[in-house]
Amino acid sequence: MSKTLAKNCESKCQDPLRQSLLQIQQNICDFVLNSAGLAIGSASKAKVLIANTIRALIDGVLVEKTTAEIVLSGTVTADKFNVYVLSMIADGTVTATMGTEGDAIGDVVFPDVPDDSVVIGFVIVNPTGTGNFVGGTTELDDATVVPNAVYVNTPFPFNLNALSL
Numbered sequence: 001m002s003k004t005l006a007k008n009c010e011s012k013c014q015d016p017l018r019q020s021l022l023q024i025q026q027n028i029c030d031f032v033l034n035s036a037g038l039a040i041g042s043a044s045k046a047k048v049l050i051a052n053t054i055r056a057l058i059d060g061v062l063v064e065k066t067t068a069e070i071v072l073s074g075t076v077t078a079d080k081f082n083v084y085v086l087s088m089i090a091d092g093t094v095t096a097t098m099g100t101e102g103d104a105i106g107d108v109v110f111p112d113v114p115d116d117s118v119v120i121g122f123v124i125v126n127p128t129g130t131g132n133f134v135g136g137t138t139e140l141d142d143a144t145v146v147p148n149a150v151y152v153n154t155p156f157p158f159n160l161n162a163l164s165l
Contacts, residue, residue: 027080031118032054032154032155037051038051038121038123039151043069047072050068053065058118073096073098076127077101079127079128080126080127081100082099083158084097085121096123121153122153122154131142
């Protein structure tokens, strides 16, 4: 079953109350059902491993993604903090999207998450070693990063877009 309000309203709804309900429906109806078990990659330590088969409900459809390794892209400057948010869409495709780095963890800005996707977790990176963290190149257990790569699983409704309702 799809989100009927969203499906029937698209761009033709001008009523502010209906628009508000549409935003709420789009932001709370998709969610993860279990933990992804995020960890450092096994085949490549420059990737994030989804260790568990993950299940989610997206637009009323039960979605399943078996284990996979996800490439991070983008650079986190030495002694800064940033986050890579891992999200999944209905066909099981997982994407890692980098936030905006900050001097402190509280200064990090999370990226926008596409509609009709769920956040399965995120990785906080704070390179305090000898240089920058370069996604897809620097291993997550490299001296540049260690011990500052933290894996956070979000097995409950966690939608960053709800902050902008």
